[in-house]
Amino acid sequence: MKAPREQWSSRTGFVLATIGGAVGLGNLWRFSYVAGENGGAVFLFVYLVFVMLIGIPLMIAEMTIGRHAQGDAISAFEVHRKSSAWNMVGWTGVIAACLLLSYYAVIAGWALKYFVGAATGALWSAASADYGSYFRQFISDRAEPVAWQGVTLLMTMLVVAGGVRHGIERVNRLLIPFLAVIVVILASYALTLPGAGKGVRFLFAPDWAALREPKVYAAALGQAFFSLSVGMAFFVTYGSYMPRAFSLPASATIVAVGDTLFAIVAGLAIFPAVFALGGNPAAGPELAFVTLPQVFLKMPGGAAIGIVFFFLLATAALTSMVGLLEIPVAAMTHRRGARRWYATAIAGGCVFLAGVPSALSYGLFDHVRVGSYGVLDMIDFGVSNFLLPAVGIGTALYVGWRLERAFALQEADFGASRWGIGWLWLVRVIAPLMILVILAQSTGALWQAISFDEVKSEQKIEFK
Numbered sequence: 001m002k003a004p005r006e007q008w009s010s011r012t013g014f015v016l017a018t019i020g021g022a023v024g025l026g027n028l029w030r031f032s033y034v035a036g037e038n039g040g041a042v043f044l045f046v047y048l049v050f051v052m053l054i055g056i057p058l059m060i061a062e063m064t065i066g067r068h069a070q071g072d073a074i075s076a077f078e079v080h081r082k083s084s085a086w087n088m089v090g091w092t093g094v095i096a097a098c099l100l101l102s103y104y105a106v107i108a109g110w111a112l113k114y115f116v117g118a119a120t121g122a123l124w125s126a127a128s129a130d131y132g133s134y135f136r137q138f139i140s141d142r143a144e145p146v147a148w149q150g151v152t153l154l155m156t157m158l159v160v161a162g163g164v165r166h167g168i169e170r171v172n173r174l175l176i177p178f179l180a181v182i183v184v185i186l187a188s189y190a191l192t193l194p195g196a197g198k199g200v201r202f203l204f205a206p207d208w209a210a211l212r213e214p215k216v217y218a219a220a221l222g223q224a225f226f227s228l229s230v231g232m233a234f235f236v237t238y239g240s241y242m243p244r245a246f247s248l249p250a251s252a253t254i255v256a257v258g259d260t261l262f263a264i265v266a267g268l269a270i271f272p273a274v275f276a277l278g279g280n281p282a283a284g285p286e287l288a289f290v291t292l293p294q295v296f297l298k299m300p301g302g303a304a305i306g307i308v309f310f311f312l313l314a315t316a317a318l319t320s321m322v323g324l325l326e327i328p329v330a331a332m333t334h335r336r337g338a339r340r341w342y343a344t345a346i347a348g349g350c351v352f353l354a355g356v357p358s359a360l361s362y363g364l365f366d367h368v369r370v371g372s373y374g375v376l377d378m379i380d381f382g383v384s385n386f387l388l389p390a391v392g393i394g395t396a397l398y399v400g401w402r403l404e405r406a407f408a409l410q411e412a413d414f415g416a417s418r419w420g421i422g423w424l425w426l427v428r429v430i431a432p433l434m435i436l437v438i439l440a441q442s443t444g445a446l447w448q449a450i451s452f453d454e455v456k457s458e459q460k461i462e463f464k
């Protein structure tokens with residue numbers, strides 16, 4: 001027998017849970033390093049344009065079918081007919097979520113290890129200030145990264161097994177306001193450091209010449225999908241626990257603004273500190289794990305700041321992992337009638353196993369490479385640059401063209417307003433076209449990379 005379907009307890013609960021899912025490594029770790037590699041302010045500008053023209057419209061589209069279906073990511077694509085070919089889009093979204101979670105847990109594990117290290121003092125003493133080799137030694141170990149990956153996944157499974165209201169919503173209600181305060185305090189502190197102005201300029205004073213570089217667009221689009229959590233059935237799933245009374249456009253806007261503010265304030269915590277203390281903002285994925293600890297070590301009160309920063313990073317990652325794991329769990333409970341704890345155990349176990357090669361990609365599997373991409377890089381590249389945009393296009397076309405226009409507008413809470421027409425055309429034409437152009441361009445870059453056996457060094461993790 002199916003239990004009655006759970007719902008968020010209130011709009012605040014829904015917004016906090018959804019921001020908790022959206023705010024994660026993407027805001028604190030990925031945003032700052034990708035912005036650092038792509039010119040800072042120009043990247044931010046292009047990113048904001050994509051959030052408005054692609055991100056928010058797609059979020060609304062995902063929530064529209066999710067809430068209508070009151071089911072899972074796959075049944076959301078069966079508005080007209082069961083097992084229609086459109087549900088392939090839903091399936092792809094679920095697979096993308098599982099793949100993303102598989103390596104996300106690895107990086108969350110790194111963050112958790114650094115938090116524990118910072119709190120116990122091991123991080124500050126063991127590294128003797130050479131965090132490059134400290135980090136490399138850790139991620140190339142044959143067991144440690146797997147152990148930390150397992151711990152973060154277990155914590156995630158405990159929350160998800162608790163259910164929508166008592167697990168997911170409760171944890172996010174508790175943590176998200178707290179994390180927002182922490183990130184603001186970190187930024188306020190970083191801004192008082194002498195030389196902080198350079199970091200602020202880096203993030204806000206654009207060098208427009210960089211607009212001519214195609215890689216800026218691809219990076220901004222990938223980041224928009226990753227950070228807003230679009231293209232992996234997340235809003236379809238969280239939207240399915242939404243009561244009719246919440247307005248979708250307002251909810252999507254609040255979540256997008258909250259997510260973007262988090263990334264910008266985190267940038268204001270990171271770049272001023274990096275510039276003030278002579279680090280390299282374009283250090284790549286190592287920014288959080290090598291550059292920042294070095295910066296913390298030189299800062300007055302840096303050890304305490306380090307504890308707080310890595311707590312923030314690990315916790316924000318955890319609330320996102322909860323959102324990601326809920327996607328396959330919702331599909332299994334709704335479609336197969338599985339019990340929640342059982343679905344959580346199976347999905348969590350599979351994701352763990354799928355992530356082991358990523359956890360070992362700098363150790364045991366270091367030799368597995370395409371060009372210079374290791375296992376983790378390859379999965380990240382494939383998911384963020386191809387799967388998420390593809391699911392984005394599929395969702396946009398489904399909502400824009402397959403659903404009847406009046407139905408889509410009404411289900412999205414636009415009714416007959418002008419905003420609705422704008423949204424519809426963004427979803428029908430503009431967003432898919434923009435995604436397609438950028439997708440074609442990254443395919444070209446990939447092709448070149450494979451045929452010349454060199455992948456652009458800006459996009460990869462190179463530790464050798």
Ligand code: PHE
Nearest residue numbers: 022024025026227229320323
């Ligand atoms: N948006 C999250 C981040 O920025 C990642 C995520 C994607 C979380 C999808 C949940 C669902 O880290």
